[in-house]
Amino acid sequence: MQYSGFKVIKEALTGHKGWKPAWRDPDPKPHYDIVIIGGGGHGLATAHYLASVFDRHKVAVIEKGWIGGGNVGRNTTIIRSNYLLDGNEPFYEFSLKLWEGLEQDLNYNAMVSQRGIMNLIHSDAQRDAFIRRGNAMILNGADAEYLDLAQIKKEYPFLNFDDARFPIKGGLAQRRGGTVRHDAVAWGYARAADRRGVDIIQNCEVTGFRIENGNCLGVETSRGFIGAGRVGCAVAGNSSRLMAKAGMRLPIESHVLQAFVSEGLKPVLPGVITFGAGHFYVSQSDKGGLVFGGDIDGYNSYAQRGNLPVVEDVCEGGMAIMPMIGRARLLRMWGGIMDMSMDGSPIIDRTHVDGLYFNGGWCYGGFKATPASGYAFAHLLARDEPHATATAYRFDRFRTGHMIDEKGMGNQPNLH
Amino acid sequence: MIIHHPLLGPRDSAEFVYLGAAALMDRPDPETASADDWHDYAYLRDNPAGPHRELWFHEGGDRSILIVTRDTTTHEITDVALARPAGAQI
Structure with a gap:
């Protein structure tokens, strides 16, 4: 079923009785060329690119719950490519380019909105660091723009320009950044992959791998054994x-990150804004709610819920830069579980088991990476060699000293 | 979360700094450890879902380091002990 304006009008006139499920609900087959474990954004994107770019169609995505029920539905929906290091920036810029063509590629309205992202600068040293980062972005083909105080005041007049402790000195803007309707990313990739023959198998939990002589032959699941030429996690x-x-x-350590939505407000924020002196990032959804977040809680957790000290810390960050939000009430908050890696960067690599491949360690930057992560993982699964933009995301970088540590924090996962 | 400090009683977890798994106290012997041993010690973690022994540094208090046993799926704390027994000499 191809979506189009004509189809919407036709269905509106005929009682919306012609819509069909967007993807099938197949039983698992005994064997696939490639099995992907995890029906989140990255797993579904991997399946889509395997089928659409790398011509692999005997592919299954297996998911223990329902697709899109994990972090792809729990983030603050921001897309950007404003990284500094060579191992990261080309990858994230590749991702942003894929976002720009995503809806046409998938025939699905993911509400990709390039409303821009702006990182506030609060000191002279931070200005130097951000301008350096902006130059690194431009060298890698991304866009970056330094905004001086007068421009910030013109574009964001509601910010707190009288903060004695953290005065606003300027900002680094990426106009092509923005937000995407996160659930639609999962659904769009699922539908596109399904239409190319990928089996999406929900309510199917992996209980183990069948490994013989160093080869992965498939996965044991709650719905029986599924054989696979290659398995991607x-x-x-x-x-x-x-x-x-x-x-x-x-x-990797698993940590909880909380996110928050306020009640719906009239349009007040033109794009994504981040606080440079604390940790606070905010945008406004199309429904009007302020969508915001901050630091992870900082201790190992699989609980998908956080604690109050971080709620207070995040809200204090918001109040420091835009006191106008102080009277808005918090509507919803939730937690998601992050793979916090030892250098703050992800891993897309082979493992010590032949036929078993790994994609993870996204810390809390996984959503913006979804398209490139899927593309690069599909490349690795189909050709057994890394995609050109993901060659640095290796397991052995910790052994060889090639960490990709954007924040320079070392092996302290809760500080990345 | 409330951490029941063995000496100071119930304290808010916000007074503490989290330092990771208690297994990090078992440092490889520098005389015999290989590069692989150091890699595994510094970078690899068990990261269990369930009971987890972990280090909490009471930075906003008496600056002791506690070994807290906490369930990572519920945040329930079942045991707290001083990493170095009270009164022990350094």
């Missing part, structure tokens, strides 16, 4: 639990 948040079934210990 994309279950960020639960990576350590899954890979332990293959005898692996990962350079």
Whole structure:
């Protein structure tokens, strides 16, 4: 079923009786060329690109719950490519380019909105660092723009320009950044993959891997054994639990990150704004709610809910830069579980088991990476070699000293 | 979360700094450890879903380091002990 304006009008006139499920609900087959574990954004994107770019159609995505029920439905929906390091920036810029063509590629309205992202600068040293980052972005083909104080006042007049402790000195803007309707990303990828023959198997939990002589032959699941030529794991948040079934210990801790939505307000925020002196990022959804977040709670957790000190800290960050939100009431808050890696950067790599591949360690930057992560993982699964933009995301970088540590925090996952 | 400090009683977890798994106290022997041993110690974690022994540093209090046993699926704390027994010499 192809979506179009004509189809919407036709269905409106005929009582919306012609819509069909957007994807099938197949039973698992005994064997696939490639099985992807994890029906989140990254797993579904991987399946889509395997089928559409790499011509692999005997592919299954298996998901223990329902698709899109994890972090792809729990984030603050921001897309951007404003990284500094060579290992990261080309990858995230590739991702942003894929976002720009996503809706046409999928024939699905994911509400990709390039409303821009602006990182506030609060000190001279931070200005130097941000301008350096902006130059790194431009060198990698992304867009970046330094805004001086007068421009900030013109574009964002509601910010607190009288803060004695953290005065606003300027900002680094990426106009092509923005937000995307996150659930629609999962649904759009699922529908597109399904239409190319990928089996999306929900309510099917992986209980183990069948490994013989160092080869992965498939996965044991709650719905029986499923054979596979290659198995790709994309279950960020639960990576350590899954890979332990293959005898692996990962350079990852699981942490909880909270996100928040206020009651609906009239349009007040033109784009995504981040606070440079604390940790606070905010945008306004099309429904009017302020969508915002801050730091992770900072301790290992699989609980999908956080604690109050971080709620207070995040809200204090918001009040520091835009006191006008102080009277808005908090409507919803929730937690998601992050794969916090030892250098703050992800892993897309082979494992010590032949035929078993890993995608994870996204920390709390996984949503914006969804298209490129899927593309790069599909590349690795189809050709057994990394995509050009993802060559640095190796397991052995910790052994060889090639960490990709944007924040320079070392092996302290709760500080990334 | 409330952490029941063995000496100071119930304290808000916000007074503490989280330092990771208690297994980090078992540092490889520098005389015999290989590069692989150091890699595994510094970068790999068990990261269990369930009971987890972990280090909490009471930075906003008496600056002791506690070993807290906490369930990572519920945040329930079942045991708290001083990492170094009270009165022990350094």
